[in-house]
Amino acid sequence: TDFDLTLHNGRIVTAEADFIGDIGIADGVITAISTTLPAGRRAIDATGRLAMPGGIDSHCHVEQLSSMGVLCADDWHSASISAAYGGNTTIVPFAAQHRGQSLRQVADAYAASAAEKSVIDYSYHLIISDPTPETLNRDLPELIRAGITSFKVFMTYDKLKLDDRQLLDVFAIAAREGALPMVHAENNDVISWIARHLLAAGHTAPKYHAVSHDPIAESEATQRAISLAAVLEVPVLIVHVSTQGGAQAIHAAQTLGAPVYGETCPHYLLLTAEDIDIPGVEGAKFCCSPPPRDPASQQALWQSLNSGTLALLSSDHAPYRYDESGKLPAGDATTFKQIANGLPGLEVRMPLLFSEGVRTGRLSLQQFVALTSTNHARMYGLHPKKGTLSVGADADIAVWDPEKAVTLRAADLHDAVGYTPYEGLEITGWPTTVISRGEVIIDDGALHAERGRGRFIARGLPAPLQKTREISPRAALLRKIFPAVIEP
Ligand code: URP
Ligand code: ZN
Ligand code: ZN
Numbered sequence: 001t002d003f004d005l006t007l008h009n010g011r012i013v014t015a016e017a018d019f020i021g022d023i024g025i026a027d028g029v030i031t032a033i034s035t036t037l038p039a040g041r042r043a044i045d046a047t048g049r050l051a052m053p054g055g056i057d058s059h060c061h062v063e064q065l066s067s068m069g070v071l072c073a074d075d076w077h078s079a080s081i082s083a084a085y086g087g088n089t090t091i092v093p094f095a096a097q098h099r100g101q102s103l104r105q106v107a108d109a110y111a112a113s114a115a116e117k118s119v120i121d122y123s124y125h126l127i128i129s130d131p132t133p134e135t136l137n138r139d140l141p142e143l144i145r146a147g148i149t150s151f152k153v154f155m156t157y158d159k160l161k162l163d164d165r166q167l168l169d170v171f172a173i174a175a176r177e178g179a180l181p182m183v184h185a186e187n188n189d190v191i192s193w194i195a196r197h198l199l200a201a202g203h204t205a206p207k208y209h210a211v212s213h214d215p216i217a218e219s220e221a222t223q224r225a226i227s228l229a230a231v232l233e234v235p236v237l238i239v240h241v242s243t244q245g246g247a248q249a250i251h252a253a254q255t256l257g258a259p260v261y262g263e264t265c266p267h268y269l270l271l272t273a274e275d276i277d278i279p280g281v282e283g284a285k286f287c288c289s290p291p292p293r294d295p296a297s298q299q300a301l302w303q304s305l306n307s308g309t310l311a312l313l314s315s316d317h318a319p320y321r322y323d324e325s326g327k328l329p330a331g332d333a334t335t336f337k338q339i340a341n342g343l344p345g346l347e348v349r350m351p352l353l354f355s356e357g358v359r360t361g362r363l364s365l366q367q368f369v370a371l372t373s374t375n376h377a378r379m380y381g382l383h384p385k386k387g388t389l390s391v392g393a394d395a396d397i398a399v400w401d402p403e404k405a406v407t408l409r410a411a412d413l414h415d416a417v418g419y420t421p422y423e424g425l426e427i428t429g430w431p432t433t434v435i436s437r438g439e440v441i442i443d444d445g446a447l448h449a450e451r452g453r454g455r456f457i458a459r460g461l462p463a464p465l466q467k468t469r470e471i472s473p474r475a476a477l478l479r480k481i482f483p484a485v486i487e488p
């Protein structure tokens, strides 16, 4: 009962519980949770506020080169600060391999930069775009064993996409080594076929980005990714689901007992393709892949979050400034094909879900915690160190004022992007105190966190791979014969 820090009389909400009480912290971990605790060396009165696990944003792009060669506006320092202001205590962005690059070298450089700059704890996923024998046989297994237990692969973008045979290769490694594959599921040929004919017909405005990314490109690729994963009976996570068809494919697989998981993002709940349809090129601010859809899709996605079909709400923060360093290509011959893809959202992810999800009654507070923190910890091997409030867990806590009214303004956010798709939106609820490993890093709008204080978290086995499930003799044979041959 010798606490460095205590939180008193807060409404403690986790994915499992909801009660008024105190939290005691010593040496960076939670050492007591009870109805009343003696005050520690520092004591915070949380009366009228919510004490919840710090958010985990497991899909964000930081200090990364896009497939078009555009560098993110946020580095590990600005991204981690922005994340912290939005109630996050852990981020998991991507070390991206581009073709011709050594996965090991990419990962090591990324890790070094994170260690130097991040103000909150972190891990990272890998992006695999060049599954050479060296990548598959050496680098990827070694990195997985070092605690990088997830990787993303793309079915679209000419310079990143894997074909079906390559997807099977990386899925086989995931099954053998214990990693979770994350798939960007859009049919590349459908998108490029539509785009080519749109451009030839003179349809170049940003709004045609959404036309080219037809919903069927997503549902078809989602179905195919699920099928390919089923060949080897390996778990798979479909990221940034934006359509009812995508969500339905995931739900259908889950109904059959397949280990298939889904993620969506705030912009698919709150924006539509209409937001892109503004005069000039300003619609570029809303161009991401997949694109925002329509009200029926929004409805389906809220429903899927509520039912558990989609387990994760991530930002997919892809920070590009609205200028020639980011969104817009140099010169004036802009077509929708030249716009950097992605929206900022690291800082507003949780406040948006709180205001638009919890306060509207679409989701419970406990679902909010699961969707923004606990499920991410389980999905990516961070639980129970992260993602929950329990004795022994890291003291990563966001204290929210559920009544705080905020008008979103890019000027008030802490990323390096300079605009927000939600400019002027009035929301209610904001994290006012953020605690990372027992240190108060955000307090009433002020940052108290040194560059580089964040720690790398070596991740364990993702929960989808922990469950001992029966593998059919067919899948067992297919896993066993791999990787006898990996042809270039
Ligand atoms: O448009 C997006 N989402 N850009 C970021 C990269 C990705 O595909 O997640
Ligand atoms: Zn993606
Ligand atoms: Zn992304």
Ligand code: ZN
Residues within 6 Å of the ligand: 443, 446, 448
């Ligand atoms: Zn202070």
